[in-house]
Amino acid sequence: xxxxxxxxxxxxxxxxxxxxxxxxxxxxxxxxxxxxxxxxxxxxxxxxxxxxxxxxxxxxxxxxxxxxxxxxxxxxxxxxxxxxxxxxxxxxxxxxxxxxxxxxxxxxxxxxxxxxxxxxxxxxxxxxxxxxxxxxxxxxxxxxxxxxxxxxxxxxxxxxxxxxxxxxxxxxxxxxxxxxxxxxxxxxxxxxxxxxxxxxxxxxxxxxxxxxxxxxxxxxxxxxxxxxxxxxxxxxxxxxxxxxxxxxxxxxxxxxxxxxxxxxxxxxxxxxxxxxxxxxxxxxxxxxxxxxxxxxxxxxxxxxxxxxxxxxxxxxxxxxxxxxxxxxxxxxxxxxxxxxxxxxxxxxx
Amino acid sequence: xxxxxxxxxxxxxxxxxxxxxxxxxxxxxxxxxxxxxxxxxxxxxxxxxxxxxxxxxxxxxxxxxxxxxxxxxxxxxxxxxxxxxxxxxxxxxxxxxxxxxxxxxxxxxxxxxxxxxxxxxxxxxxxxxxxxxxxxxxxxxxxxxxxxxxxxxxxxxxxxxxxxxxxxxxxxxxxxxxxxxxxxxxxxxxxxxxxxxxxxxxxxxxxxxxxxxxxxxxxx
Numbered sequence: 001x002x003x004x005x006x007x008x009x010x011x012x013x014x015x016x017x018x019x020x021x022x023x024x025x026x027x028x029x030x031x032x033x034x035x036x037x038x039x040x041x042x043x044x045x046x047x048x049x050x051x052x053x054x055x056x057x058x059x060x061x062x063x064x065x066x067x068x069x070x071x072x073x074x075x076x077x078x079x080x081x082x083x084x085x086x087x088x089x090x091x092x093x094x095x096x097x098x099x100x101x102x103x104x105x106x107x108x109x110x111x112x113x114x115x116x117x118x119x120x121x122x123x124x125x126x127x128x129x130x131x132x133x134x135x136x137x138x139x140x141x142x143x144x145x146x147x148x149x150x151x152x153x154x155x156x157x158x159x160x161x162x163x164x165x166x167x168x169x170x171x172x173x174x175x176x177x178x179x180x181x182x183x184x185x186x187x188x189x190x191x192x193x194x195x196x197x198x199x200x201x202x203x204x205x206x207x208x209x210x211x212x213x214x215x216x217x218x219x220x221x222x223x224x225x226x227x228x229x230x231x232x233x234x235x236x237x238x239x240x241x242x243x244x245x246x247x248x249x250x251x252x253x254x255x256x257x258x259x260x261x262x263x264x265x266x267x268x269x270x271x272x273x274x275x276x277x278x279x280x281x282x283x284x285x286x287x288x289x290x291x292x293x294x295x296x297x298x299x300x301x302x303x304x305x306x307x308x309x310x311x312x313x314x315x316x317x318x319x320x321x322x323x324x325x326x327x328x329x330x331x332x333x334x335x336x337x338x339x340x341x342x343x344x345x346x347x348x349x
Numbered sequence: 350x351x352x353x354x355x356x357x358x359x360x361x362x363x364x365x366x367x368x369x370x371x372x373x374x375x376x377x378x379x380x381x382x383x384x385x386x387x388x389x390x391x392x393x394x395x396x397x398x399x400x401x402x403x404x405x406x407x408x409x410x411x412x413x414x415x416x417x418x419x420x421x422x423x424x425x426x427x428x429x430x431x432x433x434x435x436x437x438x439x440x441x442x443x444x445x446x447x448x449x450x451x452x453x454x455x456x457x458x459x460x461x462x463x464x465x466x467x468x469x470x471x472x473x474x475x476x477x478x479x480x481x482x483x484x485x486x487x488x489x490x491x492x493x494x495x496x497x498x499x500x501x502x503x504x505x506x507x508x509x510x511x512x513x514x515x516x517x518x519x520x521x522x523x524x525x526x527x528x529x530x531x532x533x534x535x536x537x538x539x540x541x542x543x544x545x546x547x548x549x550x551x552x553x554x555x556x557x558x559x560x561x562x563x564x565x566x567x568x569x
Contacts, residue, residue, distance in 0.1 A: 024399045024408075025384070026552040027482040027526075126546050136486045136527055138546055186357045186365040232370055233483065233490075235399035235406025237363055259401050259483030267360030270411065292416060295361035299411050 002068030002154040004117075009147050010062035010104065012211075015121055015140035016254075017053035020129035024258040030238065031131040031139070034112055034212060034254050034277035037173075037302060038076035042116035044310045045073035045093040045165050047157070053123070053130035054116040055146075059280075063103040066096045070154055071118035075167075077110025077175070077278055092166040110175040110278035119157030133255060135213070165313060171305060175278040178285040180268055182241070183295055187231060187263040190224045191243075198222065199265055200287055204249065208281045212255040215276070217285075221247030222265065229263050236260040239268030239276070241287075251276065271298035353379060353427045356420045359406060362396075364419055366405040372492060375432045376403045377480050381557035382431045383423075392422055400556045401481045402490075439476055439559035442524065442539050444515055445567050446472075450538035457500045457517055457534050469564055471495045472536065477522065477560040487526030487544035487552040491560060494522045506532035513538045515562070526552070537562075 006013075018039065019032025033039035033056055040050040060079050073093040074081055081088050082103045088094065090113065096102075104113060123130050123141055132140025141152060188196060204219035222243050229245045236242075240252045242262040251268065252260075253276070268276060269290065279285060290298075322329045359365040366383065369376050383405050384398045394413030399406040409419055446469045447454040458465045477491040484490075499520035507530060510516070514525045516533030525531055526543035543553045554560060 021408075022397045023486075023551065024397055025482065025556055026486060026550055027484065027488055028486045028551070127549065127551060135529075136544075138486070183358060183360055186359045232372065232402050232404075233481070234365065234367075234401040234404040235359075235363075237360055237406065237408070239360055257483060257485075258399055259481055267363075269361050292358065292361065296411050296415060299361060303412055 001122075002066070002070045002117075002119075004152045004154065005065050005067060006146050006148055006150040006152070007063045007065060007101075008061055009145065009150065010057055010059065012058040013062055013146040014056050014132040014134065014144075014212075015053050015123055015130055015152075016056045016132060017130045018051040019254065020127055020131050020133070020139065023127055024235070027258050028127070028136070028138070029133060029255050029258055031133040031212075031254050032129070033114065033131075035076050035114070035274040037274040037306070038112075038114050038277075039116075040306050041091070041167060041171075041309065042073045042075040042114040044306070044313055045075070045167070046071045046116050046118040047313070048116060048118065048120055050306065050310065052116065052120040053140075054114040055121065057104055057113045057115060058111060060104050060107050063101065066098065066100045066102070068098055068154070070096050070157065072096055072102070073116045073165075074113055075116075076113040078108040079104035079110075079113045080106035080108055081113070091172045092164050094164060107280070110173075111280045112277055117154045117157075119155035122153040122155040135255065165316065167309065171309070173274070173278070175275070177275065178279065178283060179288050180272045180275060180285055181290045181295065181298070182266040182268050182287050183292060184266045184289060185264070186234075186267070188265050190228060190231070190263040191222065191265055192225055195222050195224075196265065199249070200289055203284050203286050206279050206281050206283050206285065210279075210281050212253055214253050214256055215251040215279070217249045217251065219248070222249060223247055224263055230261055231263050233259045233261040236264075237267065239270070239273055240264045241266050241268065253277075269295035269298060271295070271302050353430050354383075354423075356423060358416050362409055362411045364407045364409070364416065364423065366407060366423060368403045368405075370403055372402050372480065374478055374492065377478065377492075378432055378557070379430045380405050382429075382433075383426060384556070386426045386429055387423075390422075390426065395419070401483075437559060439561040440554060441561050441563050442515075442541060443565045444473070444537045444539045444562045446537040446564055448567075450567075451515070451536040453500075453503075453516075453534035454536045457498060457536055460500050461498055463498070468498050468536065471498050472517075472522065473562045473564050475561075477562075479554050479556055479558040479560060481556055482552065482554070485525070485527055485529045487554070489523055489543075489554040489558075489560070491522050491524075494520055496520055500534050502532040503534065506530050507535075510535060511538065513540060513543070515539060524554075 016033040019030035074090040126139040137143030204217040209216040396408040477493040510531035518533035
């Protein structure tokens with residue numbers, strides 16, 4: 001079986017897919033990749049289903065050695081990846097030989113990189129998902145972040161594309177834009193117009209108390225009307241921006257708690273969650289209010305990019321090894337729309 | 350039919366359905382009723398719901414539904430919402446009160462000028478309603494505790510509260526399903542497993558359930 005042996009796990013590496021949905025009513029957060037866009041492209045590049053799990057590698061310091069052959073892809077943050085000591089560029093797939101060493105040496109852009117393998121990481125699905133929720137030890141690799149010397153098995157892949165597939169450069173995010181779009185609500189009426197304008201026109205800094213659960217921001221203090229920051233607890237969502245009594249906003253991220261009692265001044269639009277995911281403590285960000293329509297358009301256009309990429313890559317020929325009797329054959333397969341069965345019969349001579 | 354609730358946009362992929370803004374078993378029953386109606390209808394594009402005291406958060410896939418469309422569906426279902434609580438026999442939670450399992454029992458008694466025995470009697474004689482689940486997986490917010498044993502939370506939360514601990518926080522009571530930090534006054538512990546990922550649903554208590562505490566003594 002093909003495996004990955006972790007030499008250095010880095011500060012925070014976990015297995016994440018697109019999340020565990022349907023259990024928030026029981027207090028279980030969805031978890032899942034912080035940057036779902038990068039995760040899906042990592043999967044598309046190696047021919048996996050888009051919601052397959054990848055390693056979410058936070059910041060530099062991760063290194064590992066492969067045992068066996070497989071295909072990998074790296075997307076998301078540029079963490080200065082090297083393969084056997086040679087620099088490689090993310091947002092493409094690579095063929096891996098037995099003994100290859102992969103390292104992430106230096107943060108260049110963004111914060112979280114995704115490492116996918118053809119066939120996926122072979123960990124059990126817990127409540128329908130491979131995502132790790134470390135606070136309750138659910139899912140992923142034994143419910144926890146990876147440690148040095150962990151060995152993760154790789155699932156069976158049904159094809160090898162011996163060609164490096166690359167994402168067109170105009171699709172690759174640069175993570176230089178730190179303007180995050182929001183929709184006001186659900187409790188923006190707790191804040192005066194003046195406070196909302198302050199929120200939308202100020203710059204906030206991501207503090208060190210920021211993780212997969214939420215980002216604590218620091219910047220101009222926001223006061224609710226009559227100081228009423230507490231609400232009767234209601235549902236909390238990915239991207240919701242709570243304002244506790246100290247007036248410093250908190251953006252809820254993938255491992256967010258499912259209910260909360262602080263007023264939410266606005267909610268980040270789905271399409272900009274990946275942008276948030278790639279911010280590091282110390283980065284500045286600001287917020288821009290957009291219409292419902294714009295939010296939906298942005299989401300649909302992101303989905304459209306993913307659909308198109310998937311279609312295009314599916315069209316590429318796949319290379320299989322087939323063993324018939326004692327002989328191996330290399331077979332190139334290209335997808336076609338229709339299979340026309342050929343009649344086998346007697347042909348009179 | 351009078352309007353039962355108000356629908357507020359919550360980001361681009363959820364609706365916050367707000368009922369009367371108070372902690373009330375009847376209001377909460379409507380929340381669970383609407384949540385059940387939605388899951389029975391299996392509406393394409395609805396991802397899941399999060400019931401809370403007096404609101405229901407409905408998550409949807411913006412690719413398949415938009416705000417006006419979902420509000421229309423919710424309003425249709427709203428006419429069928431019931432104020433009646435779920436008729437079910439309470440789930441019995443055995444609990445060892447006091448001692449090493451309930452280090453704050455005496456504090457709760459002293460604070461309320463009661464004996465420890467009286468606190469146990471009051472706590473175990475009420476029937477509780479699971480208003481919602483949150484904070485950690487499986488943590489049930491129980492309503493219906495007597496104000497006679499209400500006690501403020503700890504000034505600084507404990508770093509580790511063992512799984513199964515039963516606590517009082519203000520006029521609420523609850524059970525810690527997994528080891529976690531916590532600021533409630535711990536009065537006892539249940540040997541029951543409230544959270545188990547091997548099961549589906551993974552929780553013993555579900556929103557809308559009724560609960561009773563049964564005092565037990567430790568088997569020596």
